Amino acid sequence: xxxxxPAAAPLDRTALAELRLRLAENLRARAGEPATGAPRELLVCxxxxxxxxxxxxxxxxxxxxxxxxxxxxxxxxVRVGCMGLCEAGPLxxxxxxxxxxxxxxxxxxxxxxxxxxxAGQVVRELELAWDAPDGRRLAGREVPFFxxxxxxxxxxxxxxxxxxxxxxxxxxxxxxxxxxxxxLSADDVIADIKSSGLxxxxxxxxxxxxxxxxxxxxxxxxxxxxxNGDEGDPGAFMDRSLLEGDPHSxxxxxxIAGRVTGASRGFVYVRAEYPLAIERxxxxxxxxxxxxxxxxxxxxxGFGFDIEIRIGAGAFVCGxxxxxxxxxxxxxxxxxxxxxxxxxxxxxxxxxxxNNVETWASVAPILLRGPKWFAAIxxxxxxxxxxxxxxxxxxxTGLVEVPMGISLRTIVEEIGGGIPNGRSFxxxxxxxxxxGCIPAAAADVxxxxxxxxxxxxxxxxxxxxxxxxxxxxxxxxxxFLEFLVEESCGKCPPCRIGTRVMLNLLERITxxxxxxxxxxxxxxxxxxxxxxxxCDLGQTAPNAVLSTLRHFRAEYDAHVLEGRCPAGQCKALxxxxxxxxxxxGCALCAKACxxxxxxxxxxxxxxxxxxxxxxxxxxxxxxxxxxxxxx
Amino acid sequence: MSTGNELARVAAAETGTGxxxxxxxxxxxxxxxxxxxxxxxxxxxxxPVLHRVQEELGYLPFPVIKAIAERLGISPIQAYGVVSFYHxxxxxxxxxxxxxxxxxxxxxxxNANSVLESVHETIGLEVGGVTKDxxxxxxxxxxxxxxxxxxxxxxxxxxxGYLTRAGVRKLLQGLRAKARTPHPGGxxxxx
Ligand SMILES: Cc1cc2nc3c(=O)[nH]c(=O)nc-3n(C[C@H](O)[C@H](O)[C@H](O)COP(=O)(O)O)c2cc1C
Ligand code: SF4
Ligand code: SF4
Ligand code: FES
Ligand code: FES
Numbered sequence: 058x059x060x061x062x063p064a065a066a067p068l069d070r071t072a073l074a075e076l077r078l079r080l081a082e083n084l085r086a087r088a089g090e091p092a093t094g095a096p097r098e099l100l101v102c103x104x105x106x107x108x109x110x111x112x113x114x115x116x117x118x119x120x121x122x123x124x125x126x127x128x129x130x131x132x133x134x135v136r137v138g139c140m141g142l143c144e145a146g147p148l149x150x151x152x153x154x155x156x157x158x159x160x161x162x163x164x165x166x167x168x169x170x171x172x173x174x175x176a177g178q179v180v181r182e183l184e185l186a187w188d189a190p191d192g193r194r195l196a197g198r199e200v201p202f203f204x205x206x207x208x209x210x211x212x213x214x215x216x217x218x219x220x221x222x223x224x225x226x227x228x229x230x231x232x233x234x235x236x237x238x239x240x241l242s243a244d245d246v247i248a249d250i251k252s253s254g255l256x257x258x259x260x261x262x263x264x265x266x267x268x269x270x271x272x273x274x275x276x277x278x279x280x281x282x283x284x285n286g287d288e289g290d291p292g293a294f295m296d297r298s299l300l301e302g303d304p305h306s307x308x309x310x311x312x313i314a315g316r317v318t319g320a321s322r323g324f325v326y327v328r329a330e331y332p333l334a335i336e337r338x339x340x341x342x343x344x345x346x347x348x349x350x351x352x353x354x355x356x357x358x359g360f361g362f363d364i365e366i367r368i369g370a371g372a373f374v375c376g377x378x379x380x381x382x383x384x385x386x387x388x389x390x391x392x393x394x395x396x397x398x399x400x401x402x403x404x405x406x407x408x409x410x411x412n413n414v415e416t417w418a419s420v421a422p423i424l425l426r427g428p429k430w431f432a433a434i435x436x437x438x439x440x441x442x443x444x445x446x447x448x449x450x451x452x453x454t455g456l457v458e459v460p461m462g463i464s465l466r467t468i469v470e471e472i473g474g475g476i477p478n479g480r481s482f483x484x485x486x487x488x489x490x491x492x493g494c495i496p497a498a499a500a501d502v503x504x505x506x507x508x509x510x511x512x513x514x515x516x517x518x519x520x521x522x523x524x525x526x527x528x529x530x531x532x533x534x535x536x537f538l539e540f541l542v543e544e545s546c547g548k549c550p551p552c553r554i555g556t557r558v559m560l561n562l563l564e565r566i567t568x569x570x571x572x573x574x575x576x577x578x579x580x581x582x583x584x585x586x587x588x589x590x591x592c593d594l595g596q597t598a599p600n601a602v603l604s605t606l607r608h609f610r611a612e613y614d615a616h617v618l619e620g621r622c623p624a625g626q627c628k629a630l631x632x633x634x635x636x637x638x639x640x641x642g643c644a645l646c647a648k649a650c651x652x653x654x655x656x657x658x659x660x661x662x663x664x665x666x667x668x669x670x671x672x673x674x675x676x677x678x679x680x681x682x683x684x685x686x687x688x
Numbered sequence: 689m690s691t692g693n694e695l696a697r698v699a700a701a702e703t704g705t706g707x708x709x710x711x712x713x714x715x716x717x718x719x720x721x722x723x724x725x726x727x728x729x730x731x732x733x734x735x736p737v738l739h740r741v742q743e744e745l746g747y748l749p750f751p752v753i754k755a756i757a758e759r760l761g762i763s764p765i766q767a768y769g770v771v772s773f774y775h776x777x778x779x780x781x782x783x784x785x786x787x788x789x790x791x792x793x794x795x796x797x798x799n800a801n802s803v804l805e806s807v808h809e810t811i812g813l814e815v816g817g818v819t820k821d822x823x824x825x826x827x828x829x830x831x832x833x834x835x836x837x838x839x840x841x842x843x844x845x846x847x848x849g850y851l852t853r854a855g856v857r858k859l860l861q862g863l864r865a866k867a868r869t870p871h872p873g874g875x876x877x878x879x
Contacts, residue, residue, distance in 0.1 A: 105833040109840075109847035144836040291830030292793030298833075329739065329776045330829060368739055370774030373830075387732040389773040448794035448835035455836060486793065522793045536796050540830075546773075678802060678853050 067349030070356055073226055080227030086153035088216045089198050097132045100150040104139030104298055105333055112147030118163040122170035138302015140215035142202055144454040145185060157185035157197040201471040202453050209442045210418040211458045214302035219337050222344040225305040231350055233421035234309050238358040243317040253428035254440030259285050259413030260518050262506040271400035272318045275408035280320035282311050283411040286327040287369050289376035290489030293446040293520030296414035298456050300334035304341035310417035315362040318410055323364040326381055329371060339366060373544035377592050378411045391546045392592035415444055435461035439505030443519060450525035452477050466500040469523055480525035488517025490537045491597035493604025513604035529626035530609040531616055535563040537601035552595030555586040559602060567627045569620045576613055580606060628672045631687040637662050639684035646676035711751035719744055720756055731760050734770055738777055747778045783818050783825030785863050788842040792831030800839040806856035823867055
């Protein structure tokens with residue numbers, strides 16, 4: 058991952074200031090801010106998704122093409138974190154020109170060097186561009202995906218090389234830490250966080266400044282600061298991208314909190330499924346130590362602080378704060394009753410400040426640009442921005458940061474580019490397994506913590522899955538329940554047994570075996586589990602079912618009363634037939650059918666025997682001419 | 689999570705006659721001892737040391753769990769309770785090609801079920817299973833962070849996206865063919 062920062066010797070404040078001066082223009086240009094005299098650089102996305110699409114090979118190819126054309130010393134290739142538009146990866150940006158190239162392969166890399174750098178011509182076929190309805194051609198940062206975003210937590214993602222601490226410093230990195238060490242009192246910092254209105258980005262939305270104050274005021278000789286990077290929502294990658302793309306922003310936030318609360322040790326709990334995030338965070342911690350920004354007597358202030366990584370081991374419930382702290386202690390991650398809250402009684406019984414990755418990344422900008430600036434963004438009680446991992450039935454899958462109060466419609470239609478394959482927008486799922494569904498009818502509601510709760514969902518940590526008309530809401534609820542049954546820690550009977558019973562009921566519905574009373578049982582049981590479980594996993598487990606029952610009752614009724622799945626997803630409820638005009642008689646379906654229920658002669662119409670059909674859908678998926686119909 | 693059966697096996701390993709240390713390779717014991725020496729501390733080192741050993745062996749055999757428990761001064765049952773609680777730890781060996789099919793929400797809505805089905809149709813594996821020749825093992829995981837490529841699957845450390853039934857079949861058949869032809873070195877499966 059690029060060269061590790063050369064900052065082998067500790068830096069002092071003068072050296073930091075010099076670094077900022079020396080590299081600032083360059084980095085402003087990369088971020089698309091006005092800048093002069095910035096050198097030519099090729100930014101290659103080395104975020105997880107782009108790496109999966111071989112972006113590192115593209116970076117290597119760019120380097121060899123530069124060397125072959127004699128530009129090796131003059132144009133640098135920089136491997137940056139996720140640029141956001143993962144769908145179009147691997148992405149390459151030519152800076153300071155601001156030209157974005159998408160789906161670049163090795164040949165594309167050679168063309169960028171030969172045509173863009175060599176002949177001064179943009180490679181149109183590879184350029185990221187969009188034809189607006191009014192006929193304008195928008196390119197690069199002008200496309201709505203980028204233009205509609207406001208980046209605070211993600212300010213450096215896709216801009217800096219996460220392995221180069223000096224690039225973070227040049228983006229005014231560690232300046233907020235300096236401020237908290239030399240200019241502001243601990244109370245000033247807390248007052249700023251409070252008046253900014255920042256709320257926890259891990260799901261519950263608790264006011265961060267208040268939490269910081271509780272920990273500061275909690276009696277105790279030893280305190281801890283913890284970063285929750287467990288990211289349990291099974292369709293989300295915000296925290297991962299932040300840890301991979303800008304690890305120093307989290308380190309800085311935690312160090313500031315250490316200074317304010319009186320903690321000298323911090324832990325970042327990262328899930329084991331994120332090896333790249335662990336590696337990059339580990340390198341960043343080492344670089345910060347070498348630079349003297351972690352360790353004893355930071356910048357001669359007398360304040361000492363260091364951070365260790367703890368790796369999770371695959372248990373959703375460990376994202377819950379009390380379970381997470383037990384896991385750090387080396388125990389089974391079972392939640393504990395609150396109160397006492399971690400702020401009073403956390404790691405090893407000591408006062409502990411725990412915040413989410415994105416919350417930590419938002420701290421430094423608030424102290425630098427001021428709480429008023431932050432509070433001016435957003436709605437009445439939800440300030441600032443929120444990062445969402447946008448995925449599912451949407452054109453622009455990726456990572457987006459938007460102001461609170463934006464509408465779902467803007468996210469889906471403008472930023473997301475709409476629903477692909479000619480399908481229609483049905484709903485959005487937010488908050489993962491603890492969250493719920495927002496129907497398309499509510500697409501114009503301004504998104505904030507409160508409005509989502511009113512709709513029966515939650516803000517959650519930022520997973521936003523877009524659903525089209527082919528998604529069956531009952532099947533979706535079943536999917537989440539199945540996940541939660543697996544992940545319940547088993548401590549409380551309502552959660553352990555209740556979710557299992559709900560899952561059984563949902564399975565009956567998707568198989569067409571349910572009776573109308575089952576829907577009432579589901580609802581009553583859901584309310585019971587909400588009120589009697591110990592931790593939020595159990596308390597929110599019924600949300601997926603209750604919110605879909607509330608907004609999509611007709612779909613449940615169709616399954617139960619008519620034995621029909623309107624979205625055509627519940628296989629047991631579908632009747633498979635072969636459309637005569639479309640069948641070419643290739644016999645692939647007959648071979649694929651596990652029950653031997655399809656007959657016909659080669660090159661002649663094939664027929665499904667409904668008696669033998671087990672509704673597996675194998676014929677549908679193999680037919681090359683789409684001749685199999687399922688309704 | 690943990691079943692009575694498994695606990696009985698741990699208990700048997702605990703009270704059994706042969707010294708369980710005998711069942712652990714000296715290199716593994718050395719690995720554990722080195723790790724614990726380099727990371728001084730208490731029982732909070734259990735999960736990190738389990739990670740380190742599983743990284744090396746690909747799984748956590750019972751005698752190894754017991755050896756770790758002894759060194760940390762906790763009971764084997766307590767250590768096993770931690771191993772069984774966390775999905776990431778496994779007490780059975782994995783295949784040379786570890787298939788991890790993403791069942792995250794984004795993959796689910798883009799028909800990840802068909803990927804699981806196709807794996808099953810091609811090599812007969814259910815989630816949690818290993819083929820007899822130990823060539824393949826199958827797990828389901830949650831979000832590989834490659835939602836744009838959904839439905840996705842990981843084979844060892846490589847992510848494959850936009851999977852179709854036919855694509856999965858071809859991929860697995862290709863891996864099987866590759867395994868049959870002798871090759872220098874390995875391809876990084878640590879199972
Ligand atoms: C079942 C469950 C899973 C959770 N998973 C996460 C998670 O993956 N990441 C996270 O930051 N918070 C998660 N939380 C919320 C944490 O308990 C806690 O509220 C959060 O870490 C506090 O940080 P914040 O105030 O910055 O949001 C989860 C809560 C529950 C009940
Ligand atoms: S509500 Fe569920 S997950 Fe939470 S403590 Fe109880 S059993 Fe465990
Ligand atoms: S697979 Fe399709 S085209 Fe081929 S025989 Fe079956 S229905 Fe006809
Ligand atoms: S990983 Fe490259 S854009 Fe997200
Ligand atoms: S849900 Fe499968 S990669 Fe994200």
